[in-house]
Ligand SMILES: Cc1cc2nc3c(=O)[nH]c(=O)nc-3n(C[C@H](O)[C@H](O)[C@H](O)COP(=O)(O)OP(=O)(O)OC[C@H]3O[C@@H](n4cnc5c(N)ncnc54)[C@H](O)[C@@H]3O)c2cc1C
């Protein structure tokens with residue numbers, strides 16, 4: 001099966017896609033976009049979070065064919081270019097506060113925080129926790145992550 | 156495996172009739188977990204996300220009809236005033252990412268006894284609209300579930316929508332779990348009070364082979380509530396209501412909790428949701 005979608009602003013095509021595989025697999029293994037991470041494949045950890053038609057979703061739970069004709073933005077698509085100064089404010093805030101340990105949860109968190117701040121420019125701490133309830137950090141660096149969100153909101 | 160992608164409702168029904176083994180997929184939050192873990196290998200996936208008829212909602216006489224493909228996110232954003240109990244239940248489902256994709260139709264399709272939409276639909280007296288190329292039927296949700304993960308839906312049918320009264324009474328929902336997000340209910344309870352008809356609706360989740368109603372508890376409460384005066388609900392009435400809800404459950408011991416705990420917790424949830432709902436109705440605390 002062929003899947004065509006717009007990923008990070010570019011039309012991309014994947015061939016020989018097995019209908020039961022996930023959008024996450026297509027992104028990582030077929031389109032060379034390893035930003036979204038595969039940790040649980042069951043929607044529990046949020047490390048595969050990407051935008052699908054503007055809404056953050058778990059890419060591991062979207063069937064490849066469901067993404068056909070849709071628009072996807074991954075963590076790679078949030079920065080307009082390469083180099084630290086080009087990073088999105090959420091990415092810069094994670095760096096500045098040291099909210100990254102092993103980094104496995106980071107791409108999913110960045111997308112989830114990006115979405116939160118787009119909807120709510122000044123979230124309270126409970127709002128932040130609620131918005132990030134679907135993202136697990138195995139290294140448990142939650143305090144730094146909270147700091148990063150507060151910093152991103154004010155930058 | 157085939158991937159069927161009907162572009163409208165008639166095509167979807169025709170595809171299901173031609174491929175009764177095909178697995179419908181909406182939000183994919185149940186289907187994809189099973190595929191990723193090799194727990195199921197359907198011959199075909201039938202993608203419903205392009206069928207816009209499934210994502211509509213609107214009134215149908217004195218009923219509100221909500222398409223099976225409406226996500227929890229949209230229920231919360233667009234329908235909280237119209238399906239208050241279901242919206243409360245929706246807020247407890249999974250995480251923001253899950254609520255952005257997962258649908259009530261998928262919850263009904265999976266028919267898990269722990270599905271969070273089910274107690275709220277039971278309490279509200281919902282109907283489930285099933286359709287096939289043979290026609291359309293509306294089944295009371297009380298008759299929809301026939302066993303763990305089993306419903307009256309036939310292999311050629313799809314779930315089109317659910318329907319609830321367009322003017323809801325007061326509704327509440329509460330769920331017990333180990334954290335605030337991402338939990339399968341240990342048990343859950345939904346309550347609906349209709350001051351117009353003086354009727355009480357109930358729904359019990361995750362404490363029986365199917366979602367259940369607490370019929371005796373509901374009848375007892377409907378007869379005992381001070382509907383006229385809106386005075387305080389006597390402590391003995393609250394306690395008896397809780398007991399009857401606990402007694403209506405048919406729980407088992409499992410990894411999430413013991414049967415005894417579930418009965419106890421349901422009695423507590425019943426009393427709590429009653430207190431909230433009575434306050435919502437302007438009743439005395
Ligand atoms: C991390 C995580 C957390 C979760 N938390 C909760 C929770 O808190 N509470 C809860 O209740 N559930 C929870 N779930 C389970 C799941 O999200 C729900 O059951 C959801 O409602 C399923 O909807 P869906 O659209 O994703 O269904 P799908 O996965 O697309 O489908 C589910 C089933 O319904 C069938 N189906 C779907 N639509 C139709 C239709 N229109 N007609 C006929 N059959 C149909 C499918 O064939 C399949 O059998 C969770 C799941 C995950 C992965």
Ligand code: FES
Nearest residue numbers: 040041043046060
């Ligand atoms: S890999 Fe998708 S949620 Fe964990």
Ligand code: FES
Nearest residue numbers: 101103137138139
């Ligand atoms: S930094 Fe390691 S999982 Fe979050």
